[in-house]
Amino acid sequence: MRDEKTVLFPGYRNVVPADFENWLEKMASEGWHFDNIGQWSSILMTFKRGMPKKYRFVCDLQAFPRNDYRSTYEEFGWEYLGHMSSVNIWRKEYKDERPEAFSDYESIIKRNRRIVAAISFSFISLLIALVTQFIFLFISKPLTPNKLVQLGFGITICSMFIILLGFVMLKIKRNEDR
Numbered sequence: 022m023r024d025e026k027t028v029l030f031p032g033y034r035n036v037v038p039a040d041f042e043n044w045l046e047k048m049a050s051e052g053w054h055f056d057n058i059g060q061w062s063s064i065l066m067t068f069k070r071g072m073p074k075k076y077r078f079v080c081d082l083q084a085f086p087r088n089d090y091r092s093t094y095e096e097f098g099w100e101y102l103g104h105m106s107s108v109n110i111w112r113k114e115y116k117d118e119r120p121e122a123f124s125d126y127e128s129i130i131k132r133n134r135r136i137v138a139a140i141s142f143s144f145i146s147l148l149i150a151l152v153t154q155f156i157f158l159f160i161s162k163p164l165t166p167n168k169l170v171q172l173g174f175g176i177t178i179c180s181m182f183i184i185l186l187g188f189v190m191l192k193i194k195r196n197e198d199r
Contacts, residue, residue: 024070026053032063032105036189038080038133039199045078045112058103058110079111079122082135094122107139126198133197137190144186151179 035041048054053068079099083090084107091101099111099122113120123129154176158164164172 026068028066031066037193037196041080042078049074049076063105075115076112077120080108082108130197133193137193140190147179147183
């Protein structure tokens with residue numbers, strides 16, 4: 022039996038924060054644990070086999086956290102694991118009742134709206150890039166076949182990411198109360 026497991030694109034498979042948290046909890050309950058969360062963890066996560074544990078995980082986007090942000094979580098027994106971009110990952114071991122990091126549903130909705138707002142920035146930036154590429158396509162002098170292929174590739178990539186980000190925002194928005 023292997024003692025290490027690598028998972029590709031876990032942050033993209035589980036785009037709703039509650040789904041990502043539940044997936045991490047399931048992995049821990051099966052004995053799969055990670056050492057830390059880093060910038061690339063949404064693309065690649067490596068887990069090591071250990072004892073199954075009941076952990077509650079929390080994903081909390083804080084682009085500009087208050088000075089007491091980390092100490093407040095730690096006061097309540099949460100362990101800071103790291104962050105992916107501006108999404109901080111916390112965990113807390115428990116035995117009986119599953120702990121909550123957010124005091125009410127309004128806090129959860131606010132967290133999810135912060136994530137949608139952050140994704141919206143990339144969505145709008147890519148939309149502007151796509152429009153710019155189309156404008157360039159129509160106002161430029163005749164393009165060489167090589168430049169036309171490059172522009173077509175850029176338009177295709179931008180379009181794919183716009184569709185993906187739109188899907189992610191829609192999925193989070195539909196599940197904003199979890």
